[in-house]
Amino acid sequence: MPARIPSWAWVSGLTVGAVAAVAVLAVQADQGPHPTATAAHTKTSAPAGAHHSAAPKKPAAPAVLPSASGTGRRIVYALGQKRVWLVDERNEPTRTFPVWPGTVSPDPGTYTISQRVPATKGSDGVQIEHILYFAGKSGVFIAFSNAVDGSSPPPVASGAKTGGIRTGKDDGAALWAFGEPRTKVDVVR
Numbered sequence: 067m068p069a070r071i072p073s074w075a076w077v078s079g080l081t082v083g084a085v086a087a088v089a090v091l092a093v094q095a096d097q098g099p100h101p102t103a104t105a106a107h108t109k110t111s112a113p114a115g116a117h118h119s120a121a122p123k124k125p126a127a128p129a130v131l132p133s134a135s136g137t138g139r140r141i142v143y144a145l146g147q148k149r150v151w152l153v154d155e156r157n158e159p160t161r162t163f164p165v166w167p168g169t170v171s172p173d174p175g176t177y178t179i180s181q182r183v184p185a186t187k188g189s190d191g192v193q194i195e196h197i198l199y200f201a202g203k204s205g206v207f208i209a210f211s212n213a214v215d216g217s218s219p220p221p222v223a224s225g226a227k228t229g230g231i232r233t234g235k236d237d238g239a240a241l242w243a244f245g246e247p248r249t250k251v252d253v254v255r
Contacts (some may be wrong), residue, residue: 131159134250136176141245143231143253146173150233152244163237166219168228171207172201177251190219196242200251203229210245212238252253
């Protein structure tokens, strides 16, 4: 009569087999192709309040700096694209991000940051920070800012005049660090 194998030996054998299989797969994965960076890209941010899904998405190409948007170190605001670029002294964009404009937009042209306010309450009742005033139109001050809680602005009530150009929270911090007093702001269509 053959010797009987204890039940714990089967479990132990299965465990050893599973560990060996995982080790083989790990070695094969380590020997496979590895992605490498092929080019540096301008930092592009997602809109504030954007939710990330578990499924990977193909990254969008960075938005191209509009032509005829000035020269040198500046902030570029494209009205039609609802997008801002931070451009260094070499005329290279260092960051770009979408924005939510208010109901009153500045006319195309060149402006400068005239006033910086660390925080206040926006005309929509939301606590905002990193406020950079640079223009005025129709009796409304126009400024970049972001909501302290990172939210995007709600739809504006009919007839309300607002000049806030809201950014995402991280983008607002980057804009605040970049937008010193008298920093040039080029507004393009």
